[in-house]
Amino acid sequence: MSIISNEEKNLLDDETRLIVSGHNTKEMLGFVNIPPFRGSTVVYANAADCLAHRNRYTYGRRGNPTMDALNEVWSELEGAAGSVVCPSGASACTTALLSCLKAGDHLLMVDSVYRPTRAFCDNILTRYGIETTYYDPMIGAGIEALVRPNTRAIFMESPGSQTFEVQDVPAIVAVAKKHSITTLIDNTWATGLLFRPLDHGVDISINAATKYPSGHSDVLIGMIAANKALFPAVKATHGDLGLYLGPDDIFLVLRGLRTMPLRLREQGANALKIAKALEGNPLVRRVLHPALPSCPGHAFFKRDFKGASGLFAIVLAADTDKEVETFLDSLKLFGMGYSWGGYESLAVPFDCTEYRSATEFRPGGRAVRLNIGLESAKDLLADLEAGLKAMEKVR
Ligand SMILES: *Cc1c(COP(=O)(O)O)cnc(C)c1O
Numbered sequence: 001m002s003i004i005s006n007e008e009k010n011l012l013d014d015e016t017r018l019i020v021s022g023h024n025t026k027e028m029l030g031f032v033n034i035p036p037f038r039g040s041t042v043v044y045a046n047a048a049d050c051l052a053h054r055n056r057y058t059y060g061r062r063g064n065p066t067m068d069a070l071n072e073v074w075s076e077l078e079g080a081a082g083s084v085v086c087p088s089g090a091s092a093c094t095t096a097l098l099s100c101l102k103a104g105d106h107l108l109m110v111d112s113v114y115r116p117t118r119a120f121c122d123n124i125l126t127r128y129g130i131e132t133t134y135y136d137p138m139i140g141a142g143i144e145a146l147v148r149p150n151t152r153a154i155f156m157e158s159p160g161s162q163t164f165e166v167q168d169v170p171a172i173v174a175v176a177k178k179h180s181i182t183t184l185i186d187n188t189w190a191t192g193l194l195f196r197p198l199d200h201g202v203d204i205s206i207n208a209a210t211k212y213p214s215g216h217s218d219v220l221i222g223m224i225a226a227n228k229a230l231f232p233a234v235k236a237t238h239g240d241l242g243l244y245l246g247p248d249d250i251f252l253v254l255r256g257l258r259t260m261p262l263r264l265r266e267q268g269a270n271a272l273k274i275a276k277a278l279e280g281n282p283l284v285r286r287v288l289h290p291a292l293p294s295c296p297g298h299a300f301f302k303r304d305f306k307g308a309s310g311l312f313a314i315v316l317a318a319d320t321d322k323e324v325e326t327f328l329d330s331l332k333l334f335g336m337g338y339s340w341g342g343y344e345s346l347a348v349p350f351d352c353t354e355y356r357s358a359t360e361f362r363p364g365g366r367a368v369r370l371n372i373g374l375e376s377a378k379d380l381l382a383d384l385e386a387g388l389k390a391m392e393k394v395r
Pocket of ligand 1: 186
């Protein structure tokens with residue numbers, strides 16, 4: 001085998017690059033995988049090097065070969081100048097925001113954002129004199145009307161991970177560029193395989209790699225990928241906050257990434273099959289899935305995304321707790337639990353009517369979010385249909 005140059009690597013498909021990147025078999029004595037490097041202390045060869053911090057690695061928190069391997073693979077996947085590893089997806093969102101905001105700044109935050117990100121804005125950023133305005137996910141170029149002289153960042157999440165509105169990212173980026181505002185996006189649903197935010201001019205792309213990259217519901221991890229202009233600030237803020245994730249967890253995510261294209265393809269195809277079947281079921285009032293024309297922002301999904309992942313929501317033809325509980329409790333293949341992106345299917349009820357502030361969410365029935373795992377679509381659909389029939393009986 002001969003070494004693939006970076007230029008050659010750039011011509012490869014994502015599936016291939018996720019296999020060939022993040023290895024150094026020569027340095028690893030021929031072993032295929034880079035092992036978890038455990039360590040805080042890194043010793044220097046002599047006093048002069050020690051004083052000058054001159055070493056490939058200086059201290060465990062600042063990096064090790066396992067962490068570098070993940071950052072290399074991740075930056076290629078996102079088309080980024082560099083990436084950092086965070087101890088959770090939530091901490092990746094907060095660290096990214098802290099890297100581009102200071103006291104007195106104004107932030108534009110999408111109303112459909114992941115709730116803990118909203119909590120960080122309301123509970124922490126306000127304490128440090130940073131004001132947040134929530135905006136309608138469908139605002140597009142209209143966001144310009146909300147820009148103030150001190151607006152420093154616009155945060156997007158597309159699609160929203162409960163309500164699935166797809167944002168017009170290029171329109172928002174164009175406004176941001178005109179006013180020299182930094183743009184950030186939570187890209188957890190799509191991953192770099194289905195949507196590459198930096199190719200659309202976004203500065204910082206965040207991912208709860210807890211979900212699809214890990215893929216097995218056994219790790220919490222967040223990734224921040226940034227372009228050349230923003231990476232130094234992200235890296236410095238990450239370092240100053242003292243963030244670190246243990247090498248065993250990083251190892252598991254590197255392992256997960258090798259098979260992510262296959263998992264995502266299967267989970268995405270099965271989710272769409274199930275979504276379409278449920279759309280025709282009279283016991284389901286609405287299906288919220290970006291690949292269906294009824295989804296807000298479907299046109300942007302068609303224009304910008306390479307495909308859909310395996311998370312979507314349904315609105316049941318149900319108006320009482322008893323009906324929803326009967327549906328959920330009768331499912332045999334769907335666990336009830338938060339998080340998603342793993343190999344096992346999940347169903348969770350949700351209601352975001354209370355905490356939305358810029359828009360109203362009126363689904364017209366009880367909403368349930370479905371994570372489609374790697375079981376067969378036929379088995380999953382039969383389970384859901386049986387649950388709906390049980391629900392109908394308690395009306
Ligand atoms: C899960 C999730 C996060 C947070 O990830 P954790 O690893 O659970 O902290 C952030 N954004 C979105 C969209 C998520 O679904």
